[in-house]
Amino acid sequence: MLLIKELRDNRESVKERLWKRAFRNTELIDEIIDLDEKRRSIKAELDDLLNKTKTRSKEIGNLYKGGQREEAEQMKAEMASLKEQVRLREDEHRKLEVKIEEILVRIPNLPHESVPAGSSDADNVVVKEGGTMPSLPEGAQTHWELAAKYDLIRFEAGTKITGSGFPVFSGMGARLQRALVNFFLDRATRAGYHEFSPPLLVNKDSAFATGQLPDKDGQMYYINEDDLYLIPTAEVPLTNLFRDKLLKEEDLPQKLVGYTPCFRREAGSYGKDVRGLNRLHQFDKVEIVQIAHPEKSYEILDQMIDHVESLLLELELPYRLLRLCGGDLGFTSALTFDFEVYSAAQQKWLEVSSVSNFESFQANRLKLRFKDKDGKNRLLHTLNGSALAFPRIIAALLENKQTKDGIEMPAVLRPYLGFDKIA
C-alpha cells in the first residue's frame, strides 16, 4: 500500500509511474488526495472538540472535589451538545477513512525507474541467457509423454481424485520432486536463509498484508467455514512472520526460506499452456524471502537473483533472465525479474522463478519497521523469489535430459535421488 503522503507530495509523478505500469485510473489519486484533505480538516475540528471535552471533564472532577455539586451538575448538562458534536465528527471522520482505504488498497505499487515500458509479457526485456541448449534425440517426447512412459506423474489419477491440475507424482517422479526439495532447501540454508515450515492456510489479515487481498481475491482457494485462504505461495506466511514487528537495524537483513505446496485457482486460464505440468492448481515451491534495509534492498535483489541463477546452473538447464515491463508487473512489486527455463520438447520458455522487490509496499500493510540510527521508525523493504518452483523445473529436466534409453539426472541431484537415470 502506498503512503498518502507520497501521493500528496508527488501527485503528478505518481500518476505517471502508475501509468507506466498500465494502471489507468489515475484519477483515483486525485480522489484520495481530496478525500484526505477533507479528512484532515475534520480531524482538526474533532481534536479541538475532544480537547474541550477533556478539559471540561477535568473541571467537573475538580468541582466535585471542591464540594461544588451544583456547578458540577450544571456543567454536566452543558456537555451534552459538545458530546453530540464529537459524535458527529467522529462519524464523518471514520467514513472518510474507510473510503480512502477502500481506494488506496486497489492502487498498485509504483514501478522502479528501471522498469521498461510495455503493456504485456511481449515487452519484457531479456537481460541474460545462460546454460546450454540440449540436442534432443530423434523422436523426443514432451514431459507428459515421458511422465506416462516411466510412470512419473499420473495426471488422470489426480483428475479422478480431485480435478484437473492436481497431478499425482509417482515412483521416480515423486523421488525426483523430493530430491529437489532437499536440494533447494540445502542450497538456501547454505546461503544463510533460515528454514521455516509454515502453515498452508492463512487468515484475511495475512492475505491482505502481503497484497493478495483484495487484488487476488477469487484466485485463492477459500475455506468459507473458517474464513481461511489456502496459500498461493509461501511468501504469504513467511512474510507475515514479520507482521507488526519493529526490528533493530543490526538484525537486518532477515533471510527466510520455506518449502510449501501452493494453491491457485487459476480462474479464467484455460486452453493454452495448461498441458502437463505447465499450469497447475497445486504445485510445490521453495520460496526465499528477505526483509531488508531500504537502502540495501536493490543490492539484495541482485543477490537473490544470483542465488536462483546458481540453482539453474547446477541443474544444467538452459535459462534466461527477464526484466518485467510495467504492464507485466505484479500488483505489489516495484521491480521483478523472471527466470525462464527452456523446455526443449515443447520448444517453450517456462517461468520457474520470479524475484521481486516490493520496497515498502507490503511493509506498510504489514506495519513492518525498524528503528534507524536516529531512533526513527522506518518501513523496511520486503523481497522474495522462487528458488524454485518444481513442476516446470521437472518438465524441463525430463524433456531436456531425455536420451534414447532414459532420462539422465543432473549430477547435483544424484546424492539426493539415489539413482542417476530414470529408465
Add this chain to the structure above:
RNA sequence: GGAGGAAUGGCGGAGUGGUCGAACGCACCGGUCUUGAAAACCGGAGACCCUUCACGGGGUCCGGGGGUUCGAAUCCCUCUUCCUCCGCCA
C-alpha cells in the same frame, strides 16, 4: 467440547473510576568515570494522527469491537488469542 485464569510500551511487569501514556526492570541513546571497554552513577527516550518552516501545540492508543459515565487501562457486554485442569484425538 466443558470449567477457570489472563491479554498493558521493543521485551518483562505494576497499576481496579479523575492529575495514568502509564511505576519499576531489561534492552536502547547521551553524559560522567576509564588509556579503551565493562561496571557504577546522572540524564534521555513509546506508537500513530492532525497542525507548525521550525520551536512547539492538540488528539488517539493499555488484545479487537461495542456500552455505562461529565470522565475508563480500571466497570459491563461481545469477539479473538494464550495459559491451567478435565474430556477426546493424529
